[in-house]
Amino acid sequence: MKYIVDTNNLNAELIKKLKVGDMLYLNGKVYTARDQVHLKLYKAIKSKKKLPINLKNKVVYYTGPTPKKKKMAIGSCGPTTSSRMDLYTPALIETGLKMLIGKGRRSKEVIESLKKRKGVYLIAPAGCGAYLSTKVVKAKPVAYKELGAEAIFKLEVENFPVIVCIDSRGNYLYKRKGSANVKRRT
Amino acid sequence: MRIISACEIQKNVSNLFLKAGTVIRPDIEKAIKKVMKSEKNKLAKEMLRLIIENAQIAKREKLPLCQDTGLPIVFVEVGEEVFVRGSLKKALMKGAEEAYKKYAFRRSVVVDPILRKPPFKSGPALTHIETIKGNKLKLTVMAKGFGSENKTKLGMMNPTADISEIEDFIVSCIEEAGPDACPPYIVGVGVGGVAETANLLAKKALLLPIGSKNKKKHLALMEKRLLKKINGLKIGVMGLGGEATCLQVKILSSPTHIAGLPVAVNIGCHATRSAGCTI
Numbered sequence: 209m210k211y212i213v214d215t216n217n218l219n220a221e222l223i224k225k226l227k228v229g230d231m232l233y234l235n236g237k238v239y240t241a242r243d244q245v246h247l248k249l250y251k252a253i254k255s256k257k258k259l260p261i262n263l264k265n266k267v268v269y270y271t272g273p274t275p276k277k278k279k280m281a282i283g284s285c286g287p288t289t290s291s292r293m294d295l296y297t298p299a300l301i302e303t304g305l306k307m308l309i310g311k312g313r314r315s316k317e318v319i320e321s322l323k324k325r326k327g328v329y330l331i332a333p334a335g336c337g338a339y340l341s342t343k344v345v346k347a348k349p350v351a352y353k354e355l356g357a358e359a360i361f362k363l364e365v366e367n368f369p370v371i372v373c374i375d376s377r378g379n380y381l382y383k384r385k386g387s388a389n390v391k392r393r394t
Numbered sequence: 395m396r397i398i399s400a401c402e403i404q405k406n407v408s409n410l411f412l413k414a415g416t417v418i419r420p421d422i423e424k425a426i427k428k429v430m431k432s433e434k435n436k437l438a439k440e441m442l443r444l445i446i447e448n449a450q451i452a453k454r455e456k457l458p459l460c461q462d463t464g465l466p467i468v469f470v471e472v473g474e475e476v477f478v479r480g481s482l483k484k485a486l487m488k489g490a491e492e493a494y495k496k497y498a499f500r501r502s503v504v505v506d507p508i509l510r511k512p513p514f515k516s517g518p519a520l521t522h523i524e525t526i527k528g529n530k531l532k533l534t535v536m537a538k539g540f541g542s543e544n545k546t547k548l549g550m551m552n553p554t555a556d557i558s559e560i561e562d563f564i565v566s567c568i569e570e571a572g573p574d575a576c577p578p579y580i581v582g583v584g585v586g587g588v589a590e591t592a593n594l595l596a597k598k599a600l601l602l603p604i605g606s607k608n609k610k611k612h613l614a615l616m617e618k619r620l621l622k623k624i625n626g627l628k629i630g631v632m633g634l635g636g637e638a639t640c641l642q643v644k645i646l647s648s649p650t651h652i653a654g655l656p657v658a659v660n661i662g663c664h665a666t667r668s669a670g671c672t673i
Binding site for chain 2: 288369
């Protein structure tokens with residue numbers, strides 16, 4: 209199936225509909241976060257500190273864009289390897305995060321956490337950062353600005369293409385019968 | 395003696411990084427278009443098409459093909475009859491720095507790997523300098539992304555291991571990498587020497603154009619078998635399954651010790667960025 213999704217109005221009903229292998233075109237707000245931000249958010253959650261952004265019903269995209277050029281909202285901005293975020297992801301999902309975007313496999317813990325809290329993991333066209341930059345209409349660093357490309361950017365995306373890799377029932381694209389023979393990360 | 399100025403080398407390094415970072419390698423583009431034709435998995439075919447569209451946008455807009463503009467590496471083969479006026483090493487590093495700044499490549503380098511504090515840098519570029527016969531100077535640059543670099547494996551294998559055990563190890567490295575490092579891959583294998591020889595050869599094997607022949611017959615046969623076995627994993631572009639897991643396997647070898655068999659595997663993503671020239 210193909211869906212056009214308004215990320216500013218994510219709701220349980222919509223997320224329930226999404227199935228592994230579905231193609232989504234995202235419109236609306238998406239927040240970037242990668243390695244160091246995940247570590248910082250995780251530490252803040254564990255020590256019960258206030259987070260710089262409210263993650264409830266939000267979308268997080270694992271990317272570190274290149275600097276923007278004239279006329280463009282952002283530079284090249286493809287997905288980075290999601291498994292590096294695995295350790296910290298369940299804690300973020302517990303705060304209400306609903307959609308994760310990256311590339312590659314996830315841990316058993318992430319799948320369980322998505323299933324429990326009814327969220328989804330999406331994969332974006334990997335290694336296509338120049339193409340994806342044309343799907344971002346606005347970008348602004350909003351937290352941890354000292355981290356440069358690793359800061360949290362608030363993005364406004366239009367028709368941003370992603371594929372459902374883990375759905376809210378805990379189905380996993382890389383485990384489907386007849387699909388990729390992918391060994392689980394140890 | 396032929397004199398080459400450091401200034402000229404710097405200019406060439408800078409231009410090569412622009413080319414490597416923003417223009418898809420022609421051999422990779424050709425191989426992707428070829429596999430796209432035979433791809434039956436619809437979603438995979440569409441994602442292969444996006445790789446080509448991405449390359450068109452990158453070239454037109456002088457935008458990096460991938461946001462991970464990598465850690466810059468320069469391989470230099472300098473002729474023994476060449477005299478470099480000025481500092482060769484500085485020219486290489488400055489050339490890389492200049493390109494990353496001028497063309498807005500991402501600064502992905504932390505100065506200290508333990509402390510990992512900002513500000514992030516674009517370098518220093520890593521350099522591998524060796525001498526060759528003659529009066530030419532050959533430059534090859536690589537912007538190595540870490541999605542693929544993180545999947546590098548070194549096996550210090552038993553010297554009595556047979557060819558099928560070596561091949562099994564290589565295939566297992568790709569199986570373990572799965573879809574994480576942006577397939578379709580090019581796979582570089584280095585065999586022999588000491589640990590770092592094998593690792594360096596594996597990386598250099600990524601620079602060889604797709605379709606080039608291995609002069610060592612037994613290695614050419616291994617490459618052929620490995621390509622088939624790896625594509626048999628059916629990982630496919632983005633892990634969607636299908637035909638496009640690996641575009642090429644290249645093996646480089648070096649003499650080694652009677653007690654050992656170092657085997658290194660270095661993966662190159664579909665956006666493997668390298669470019670070369672001869673001065």
